[in-house]
Amino acid sequence: MPVTIKDVARRSGVSKATVSRVLNNIPVVREDTRRAVLEATRALGYTPDALARGLTTKKTRTVALVVSDIRNPFFPEVARGVEDLLNNYNYNVMLCNTDGRPEKEEAYIRLLLEKRVDGIIFASVKMGASDLSRLQKRGLPFVLAGRTLPGADADVVVVDSVLGGYQATMHLLQLGHTRIGYVSGPAGVSASVDRHRGYEQALRHNGLDPSPELVAVGDFTQEGGYAGASRLLSLEKPPTAIFCANDIMAIGALEAIYERGLKVPEDVAIVGFDDIPFARLRNIQLTTVMYPKYDLGAIAARMLIERIENPAPDRLAKQVILPPRLIIRRTCGFHLGRSTPGATT
Amino acid sequence: MPVTIKDVARRSGVSKATVSRVLNNIPVVREDTRRAVLEATRALGYTPDALARGLTTKKTRTVALVVSDIRNPFFPEVARGVEDLLNNYNYNVMLCNTDGRPEKEEAYIRLLLEKRVDGIIFASVKMGASDLSRLQKRGLPFVLAGRTLPGADADVVVVDSVLGGYQATMHLLQLGHTRIGYVSGPAGVSASVDRHRGYEQALRHNGLDPSPELVAVGDFTQEGGYAGASRLLSLEKPPTAIFCANDIMAIGALEAIYERGLKVPEDVAIVGFDDIPFARLRNIQLTTVMYPKYDLGAIAARMLIERIENPAPDRLAKQVILPPRLIIRRTCGFHLGRSTPGATT
């Protein structure tokens, strides 16, 4: 019933091979036979079967994007960057939500392997470096986007989180804060660890000793930000400013602060990280460190395509480090134009 | 190099057919041969090739989700619902952003046809009913999620937008408003038209005549909401309340209101539609009509799978209408507990 290359061949009076050639733009074909084939293709409404093609070419032109949860506002931007770039090269993207759970991730990997995707972009990874190298051995290209994995010899694109953490903290220091809290992401995650590092560097550059009690462990969720900030605020000497390792946690932190009847930024200043869309809302105006999310996705996609179309197994892993950029809005209190934060209450 | 079913067959001393049978859980196989095959599968690290399988079975177990832009916060929730349900049935989801542009949509359709996806979920459609029926003739199942298309004889799941619009408007009326504006979506889009209808019904039920000057045409974007609300606010007799056809536009409307130095809800009350995540943020507290987005996706996915796995071409189109639910927060002014809105300034 459905029309195949055979039908087109018959109708245009040539062989399947020739049809295949014109459809794949292999330039040898004579112009008039080319036209005849195209005409037959149109007339029959022929749609090539990508499965059959893939079976012989070993290419599917589809790529997987692994995220923890697309509902996390960080990821849609990344996904869009990925897809837009992929489209330019005629690739499709398969969406994989893992909730950061290793079993889900594994299940997906298995599935993706079966479906013969050409490559994977991990915007979230739970596997260890060793599992990833298994992928490499299987010959499945991948790139890490927004995460690094110690020991993984893989293509990576990330923002410079150390620098970003430094900028955020430095800004608060310049506004006069000396007790600055940090609400981290999950332990061991590079983005969180690096931002912590930048935070400590900034403190030290200002002659301050990082104090462990000012660091609360979060998890990149709003609830985590709420809990982390709550802990910091109930300190005997609470911080006058809090740097949150991402914006969602900053939102949670805002909740915690308001709940105590405190004001932002008058009582507590807040700086986040990522610049997710609602950070700029008039009623939020979150000061934060811009993560070029769309670019992250687009660059990751480009790197992946490069790997796919030019497979040199011994090629060195490429690392792209994007610059962070501090975006000053209201929650840091910059507009207050003073340098005695927390002293006004 | 890569291991195929043939290798497994050889190693376990059976035919490819038998290997296929155990891998597909066809119960006829004797237990010990079954075990031998499984053992060989594991030992060789065999991964079935879904392309080859698909080529013979005519099933890919992948489904496409078409959205206008995943960065629109409405869609990630839908996508998650789709994916979660699909996963239960061992399907994958391909993400397709069209920006609501017909060329992009067409290009994707063509691609999806080539890739032999088993079905499509349209959370956004630009094609006309006639193009969709072409899909039907091609035998490609699809369902419309959140949109209806007049004349399209297709499976559909939507929220009752007439009722939702009615609830939103009725609520404002009960708070004492009599001049209520409406910022619509794009002309012709069912969600917008229906909400408008509900809005007018509510007005009439209260003996009010809908006034055309109180309706501004928007487009479901923040900018559209800003522009629409701006127009309403510069009326000689501006409305004291505005119902926006979706939450993003409500955000834009808030901007417009604040920009004029007006207060929400004291000067202008606002009600949105969708209940996207940030509507509930402490600093926003948008009163809105809940759209069960996750369920929308999950139900659409279930309907699609049903169509796919049980293809009766003459089966009647199914319509699922979800109930909307008014969520009262702050922007409507309910908490003010009075009934003379707009009269306090």
Next chain:
DNA sequence: CTGAAAGCGCTTACAG
């Protein structure tokens, strides 16, 4: 319960 064979719809050397 199992196997041999055909077939799914392409692409790609190989010849000419």
Next chain:
DNA sequence: CTGAAAGCGCTTACAG
């Protein structure tokens, strides 16, 4: 410039 043939890796009647 074009075609015949093999092959990609599965599944599925059909026989036995």
